Amino acid sequence: MEYIDYYKVLGISKTASEGDIKEAYRKLVRKYHPDLNPNDKDAERKFKEVNEANEVLSDPEKRKKYDKHGKDWQHADEIENAQKQRQSQSRRNPGNQNNSSEFSGDFSDFFESMFGGDMGSSRSRQSKFKGQDINAELQLNLEDVYESQKQTLTVNGKNIRLTIPAGVENGQTIRIAGHGNPGANGGPNGDLYLTFSIAEHPKFKRDGSNLYATVNVDLYTALLGGEILVDTFDGQVKLKVAPETQSGVKAKLKGKGFPVYKQEKKFGDLYLTYQVQLPKNLTAQEKVLFTELAKLRKNGN
Amino acid sequence: METKNLIPIEQFCSFYKIETTFIDSLESFGLVEVIVVDNNPYFPEDQLAAVERMRRLHYELAINLEGVDAINFLLQRIEHLNQELMYVKNRLGLFE
Numbered sequence: 001m002e003y004i005d006y007y008k009v010l011g012i013s014k015t016a017s018e019g020d021i022k023e024a025y026r027k028l029v030r031k032y033h034p035d036l037n038p039n040d041k042d043a044e045r046k047f048k049e050v051n052e053a054n055e056v057l058s059d060p061e062k063r064k065k066y067d068k069h070g071k072d073w074q075h076a077d078e079i080e081n082a083q084k085q086r087q088s089q090s091r092r093n094p095g096n097q098n099n100s101s102e103f104s105g106d107f108s109d110f111f112e113s114m115f116g117g118d119m120g121s122s123r124s125r126q127s128k129f130k131g132q133d134i135n136a137e138l139q140l141n142l143e144d145v146y147e148s149q150k151q152t153l154t155v156n157g158k159n160i161r162l163t164i165p166a167g168v169e170n171g172q173t174i175r176i177a178g179h180g181n182p183g184a185n186g187g188p189n190g191d192l193y194l195t196f197s198i199a200e201h202p203k204f205k206r207d208g209s210n211l212y213a214t215v216n217v218d219l220y221t222a223l224l225g226g227e228i229l230v231d232t233f234d235g236q237v238k239l240k241v242a243p244e245t246q247s248g249v250k251a252k253l254k255g256k257g258f259p260v261y262k263q264e265k266k267f268g269d270l271y272l273t274y275q276v277q278l279p280k281n282l283t284a285q286e287k288v289l290f291t292e293l294a295k296l297r298k299n300g301n
Numbered sequence: 302m303e304t305k306n307l308i309p310i311e312q313f314c315s316f317y318k319i320e321t322t323f324i325d326s327l328e329s330f331g332l333v334e335v336i337v338v339d340n341n342p343y344f345p346e347d348q349l350a351a352v353e354r355m356r357r358l359h360y361e362l363a364i365n366l367e368g369v370d371a372i373n374f375l376l377q378r379i380e381h382l383n384q385e386l387m388y389v390k391n392r393l394g395l396f397e
Contacts (some may be wrong), residue, residue: 030362035354036372038379130353171387175350192348208388212395251349251353 006053014067018058025054037133039193116287124197131181138194140164142201146233146259155179155192162194167209167261170198203231209268211257214275217241222276232256232270239272247276307336307343308352317356330370386387 001181007014010024028050030036037043056062136155147172148166152159160179168174180190205212215230225243229236232253239251250273257268314321324344327333334353336343344352351373358364358372 026363030364033362035357036376038376098341130357169314169387178352187351200394207392207395 003070004049004052006056009053010057012057016057019213021054025050025058029054032282037091044132047064085237117256128185131183133180133190133193135193135195137197139199140166141195141199142204142206143198143233145198153194154222156181160192163273165197167226167263168196168198169208169261170196170206172196177300204233204270209258209260209266211268211270212273213270215239217245217274217279219279222246222274230272232260241274245274245276249274304348307338308346308349310335310342310344313352317360319356319360322327323356323359324352326366327352327369330366332370332373 007016010016010021010028012020012024016024029047032047032050033042034040034044034047056066091283110233134155136153138153145164145166145168150161150163150164152161154160156180160176160253162176173193175194176194178189179192183187211233213231215228217228220226221228221241222245223243225245226241227238228241230239230253234255237253237256239253250271253270253272255267256270260266260268310324314324321342324333324335324342328335331396332355333339333344333348355373356395358367358369364372
């Protein structure tokens with residue numbers, strides 16, 4: 001277990017006054033507060049360290065104990081005795097143990113070895129704390145977000161049933177209130193922030209609610225016009241190809257794109273880019289006919 | 302008017318043991334929308350997370366309301382920039 005220098009964490013000297021500690025704590029807690037550093041794991045870790053340091057150094061008794069045994073805490077008989085005493089207390093009153101375990105996750109193993117999982121009276125004097133927010137990532141395929149669907153997720157060992165709204169974006173984060181870690185001192189639960197990671201689709205590229213795809217058209221249909229079957233997200237549709245369609249020409253299928261997020265029955269468009277396929281492995285007769293066509297075109301021009 | 306999606310300000314303030322004037326001040330800064338139904342003030346449920354955050358900034362970090370207002374503005378800008386970044390990344394995927 002790593003020794004934590006609480007004075008170093010707060011950037012103060014061992015002779016710092018109560019006022020110095022308070023000032024340093026306030027400055028650092030503002031700097032690393034999760035509300036001011038959303039989704040910043042490093043700031044969250046530092047915020048916990050600063051809180052832990054303040055928990056010890058702002059309490060004269062804890063500070064004295066820390067100053068006395070800090071570095072050699074592992075060998076301090078006094079700590080062991082205190083732990084034994086605490087264990088026997090918690091056996092007598094198991095209810096207390098349950099209450100404290102809710103909050104123990106916020107402090108380091110070092111802190112708990114010195115002062116136990118029970119935050120003691122100083123913590124109970126403090127205001128209610130909202131539980132930690134949880135950030136999670138949900139990996140989905142594009143098909144999964146074409147329609148709203150209910151899913152049961154397991155986050156931190158808890159099952160959460162939620163509806164994934166159709167049209168959710170890759171990288172989008174939704175907040176599920178009250179599904180984070182439990183609050184302390186009767187404070188509310190934290191929130192769950194769920195970020196969607198949507199895999200690329202092999203056929204369709206997505207830009208918001210519009211979809212883009214490439215369709216192959218054979219040479220003859222491209223030259224003479226005709227009908228082709230194209231894939232959309234909700235099945236195949238017949239599409240008329242105009243005569244003399246070039247490679248790279250785009251067609252727009254209105255309303256055949258992706259659902260617009262949180263706007264029921266509203267869809268984007270599907271943009272198709274024609275890719276004219278030239279025939280391969282020509283027969284001798286085809287070669288003759290194409291040569292003739294080439295001559296015609298040359299003479300015509 | 303239906304109050305299903307509204308948070309009673311009295312209840313919110315009593316839960317956090319704060320003065321209701323805090324919400325009045327937030328309203329005067331345009332940081333929360335207060336809705337009065339049958340003489341009882343409420344704020345919309347979708348503003349709960351923001352109000353809770355502003356409460357923490359004010360009471361836990363001792364930031365005055367002008368500071369809370371500025372932080373709120375900057376956090377909104379960060380959120381907007383993050384959304385723009387997400388949009389640009391997704392657009393970039395079109396060309397990869």
